[in-house]
Amino acid sequence: MEKFFFYKMSGCGNDFIIIDNRNSIVPENNLSEFARKLCFRRMSVGADGLVLIENTSRADFKWQFYNSDGSLAEMCGNAARCAARFAYINKIADSQMSFETQAGIIFAQIMEQENVKIKITDPKDIKDKDIIKVNNSPVEFISLNTGVPHVVIETSDIKAVDLIKMGKDIRFHEKFAPAGTNVNFISRKSDNIISIRTYERGVENETLACGTGCVASALAAAKEYNVPSPIQCLTKSGNYLTIYYSKSRSDNQDTFYNVFLQGDARIIYKGELNKDAWNW
Numbered sequence: 150m151e152k153f154f155f156y157k158m159s160g161c162g163n164d165f166i167i168i169d170n171r172n173s174i175v176p177e178n179n180l181s182e183f184a185r186k187l188c189f190r191r192m193s194v195g196a197d198g199l200v201l202i203e204n205t206s207r208a209d210f211k212w213q214f215y216n217s218d219g220s221l222a223e224m225c226g227n228a229a230r231c232a233a234r235f236a237y238i239n240k241i242a243d244s245q246m247s248f249e250t251q252a253g254i255i256f257a258q259i260m261e262q263e264n265v266k267i268k269i270t271d272p273k274d275i276k277d278k279d280i281i282k283v284n285n286s287p288v289e290f291i292s293l294n295t296g297v298p299h300v301v302i303e304t305s306d307i308k309a310v311d312l313i314k315m316g317k318d319i320r321f322h323e324k325f326a327p328a329g330t331n332v333n334f335i336s337r338k339s340d341n342i343i344s345i346r347t348y349e350r351g352v353e354n355e356t357l358a359c360g361t362g363c364v365a366s367a368l369a370a371a372k373e374y375n376v377p378s379p380i381q382c383l384t385k386s387g388n389y390l391t392i393y394y395s396k397s398r399s400d401n402q403d404t405f406y407n408v409f410l411q412g413d414a415r416i417i418y419k420g421e422l423n424k425d426a427w428n429w
């Protein structure tokens with residue numbers, strides 16, 4: 150098949166290409182290379198990631214999520230909201246749905262207008278504050294997995310952070326090898342509002358928003374400051390994501406459950422892909 154349709158969508162400024170591949174219309178075997186080329190800005194459509202919708206018997210659908218560098222990721226919070234709205238609009242699922250990711254089953258609900266709320270898999274590997282040396286300076290962080298690995302670092306002036314340099318140094322730090330990690334810097338604006346900037350693994354750059362990063366940052370704030378749910382995250386794009394959660398503590402361990410991420414899932418356009426978009 151030389152031409153097929155795709156949606157370009159944006160979740161809070163994190164942008165994605167979404168293709169209904171349930172009939173295997175994608176004519177390439179190397180899907181990682183296919184993703185990398187489609188996501189390459191100015192040479193092709195350009196995006197932070199590619200979502201391929203597929204069939205499964207375990208949920209309404211399943212997906213493969215590729216970062217823009219072609220790496221597969223277990224989960225993506227902003228793309229999950231976009232995929233849910235794509236599935237609803239294209240009658241692949243009802244307004245309440247479930248879909249299978251490598252991190253587990255995600256539940257989604259279409260809210261008013263372009264708002265979508267998802268229930269993510271229970272966060273795991275929640276560690277207490279730790280310190281690493283970055284360029285011979287100590288950096289204090291909390292690490293946890295919200296579908297993909299994240300570290301959260303609090304700073305007094307988020308605008309002053311050299312996000313790309315610090316992000317790269319921490320993302321590739323031996324402490325997080327071999328999988329690496331996403332890197333989030335946060336500043337608390339009020340009791341339940343945090344500003345966030347994220348260096349994203351697999352995009353290898355700062356993105357305008359990171360859904361699982363906002364969840365990780367909100368839960369790190371909840372763990373450190375006992376902030377009640379919900380927490381709002383002000384992202385680099387200027388849009389907000391809202392995180393809802395329940396928290397329990399036993400044996401000096403925090404457990405989070407019923408964790409939801411809510412925000413926009415905007416359709417930028419519906420396009421027809423030519424072979425030139427990936428065959429270059």
Ligand SMILES: N[C@H](CCC[C@H](N)C(=O)O)C(=O)O
Pocket residue numbers: 163197216221222224225226227228297298331349350351352358359360361362
């Ligand atoms: N780059 C991430 C996956 C996408 C996460 C982010 N876009 C989100 O919205 O959660 C990783 O490889 O761990």
